[in-house]
Every structure is written in C-alpha cells, then in structure tokens.
Amino acid sequence: MALNVRIVTPRKIVFEGVAEGVQAPGELGEFGVLAGHIPLVTTLKPGTVVIHGSPRRTFKVGTGFAEAGPDRVTLLVETCEEIESAALAH
C-alpha cells in the first residue's frame, strides 16, 4: 500500500507524491509514518522532514502540524525548503 504525501505551505504545495514513508519532527518527538498508520493529528516543531521513496527527499520545515491517515500524510508547515541531497552528503 502506497502513502500519498503532501507538504503544504500557505504559499503553495511544496511536495505532492507517493512515498514509502515519512519522517517528521513532532513536538513530542521525531516520528515516522508508514502506510497503514492510525489516524493522527500532531503538531510539528521546526526541523527536518525526510520522505522515503525514490528518490529520497529532505525538507527543512518550520512550525506546523501533520495529519496522517492509513494511506495519506498531510504536513502543513509555515515554511518549507528542500535541502539539496548534495549538501546533505557533506
């Protein structure tokens, strides 16, 4: 089962696509979502979001919140910027 991921900021939808899993910085701690997750609403603190898929993508996000369901994850964040994979390698 695939996971539909959306990262939304007030300006635009930054990312929309299918992934295997998502890792996000929850206010109560880092958490991961895979397909089949129970419905969850949680707040996010500024940090890094990793979308596991091909390719693997990393985003730097501001505060916001996440809504997860069995087949989808929506991250609503105030700011979001993709971190270049090259920069990450260093």
Add this chain to the structure above:
Amino acid sequence: MATLRDIRTRITSVKSTKQITNAMKMVSAAKLRRATDAAVSARPWQETLTATLQRIAGGAAGGEVQHPLLEPRGAVKNVLLVVVTTDRGLCGGFNGTLLRQTDVWLKTQQGTLVQAGQDGSAARRVRVRTFGKKAREFFKSRPVVVDESTIDATSAKFQEIVQALSDEMVRGFIAGEYDECVIAYNAFKNTLTQTPTFTRVLPLSIEAGATTGPSVDYVYEPKGAAILETLLPLYLRTLLLQAFLETGAGEHAARMTAMDNATRNATDLIKSLTLDYNRGRQAAITKELIEIVSGAEAL
C-alpha cells in the same frame, strides 16, 4: 469657440492618456492573475487547517475546548483595529470606500465609548494600526491616533508582516492590552466586486464543524487543549494572511476595472473630439468657398 488647433492638441493629449491607462490595465491584468494564483494556492492550507480545528472544536480531541485566545472578554474596553489598504492609488473607489466605512465604524465605536464612560466603567479605546500609504494619509487629517503605520507591504513580505502582526496581537490579547482585534480590509468577491469587510480575529471563534464524510477517530498529540496552543496562532495567521492576499488581488482587480473604464472614456472622448474637429474643418472650408464665390460674383 475652440480653434482647430486647440482641438487637435486635446486629441493628442487624450490619446496619450489613453495609452497610459490601457498599459496600466494590461499590467494590472497580469498582476491580478499572479495575485489570485497566490490566493488560490493558499487555499489547501486554509481548508485543512480549518477542518482540523473544527473537528477539535467538535469535541473530537476529547476534553473541554478551552483556550485564552477563544474566550470573549466580558467588557470590551480596548480594541485594536488593523486597516489594510494599498500604497498606490488609481484603483477606483477601492481604498476610499474602505476608509470611509472605517471612519463610520470608528464613530460608532466611540459612541459606545461615550455610553460606556457614562455608566462609570472605564472608557473604551480604539487603537489603530494601518498598512498602506492610503490609510496613513487618510488618518493624518483625522483626530485618530495611529499607533503604527506600515507602508510598502508588498506581496513578497506578506508572510513576515503577518507573522509579526499575529505575534503582536496574541501578545497584546493575552496581556490584556486588547480585548478585541478587528481587521478591516477589502474582501475579494470577484474581479468586479470587492467588499469592505470588518472581521473580528481575536477572540477567535471556531464553529464546531458539521462533520461531513466518514468520521475518523484521530489520535491527537499532544492531547486536547495543548494542541490548540500551536494551532490557534496558525489559524490567526491564516486569517490575517487571507486579508492581505485578498487586498492584493482586489487592488489589481479594482485598478484593472478603473483603467478599463478610463480607456473606454478616452475612446469616447477622442471620438467626439474628432467629430468636432472635422465639423470645424468642414465649416472653415465652406466659409472659404463662400468667400471665393462671393468675391468672384462681385467682379
């Protein structure tokens, strides 16, 4: 009676005005598209946030929904009014209508102020913050104390502005400096209609949403009211951002409509001036002919 040369000069000047208004119309049309795009792309965010808050307000999070930002004050004494206008003119009645209504709004507020003062309670005070040159100029000539006026609020800065403004509102509201925060802006209905709107943003009101679709039991983390601590300021920011985005889109729409009218008026004017000019020219020719003919007859 205007001479032919006068009419010719006027036609030339109206023509160049028409060129300018026409160009401004084109520019506004392009900017309008960008501004509405920005407003539209903010929508998924707004909808998801509102839906989530409504679910929480509907008691889905378990426990009482209580938060200082949601609680109305018994006696409203201090009001913060934020007026959002544009920096530039030439957009019809866009700013004028809003500012006139703001004036009326302030007067009714001050009316309640006097009444409140009479029954012994402390006077009600309205504090004003403005955005845009037009609002600043408007209040300069009025006995209204403006706390702060910001100009040059371009769309690229909306996010920063909204962030700062919401922080100030939340701080002031919690500290008891303001009992109510109101934002006055032009709501963007469509390209032809923008309506001056006064929205109370603090205390926030969230109606428990009519749950449509299959109800899902969400797990909330952190639980209940604690999650509101993060979500409510976000919601406030969404409301404010919407006001700015709609003002941005409305400004270009209003300017486009105004410039379209101006262009059309110029076309009409040129038409009637050309008619006058040709009539005058014809009259001059006829007059000359009569002179020649009668001169020939006299011989």
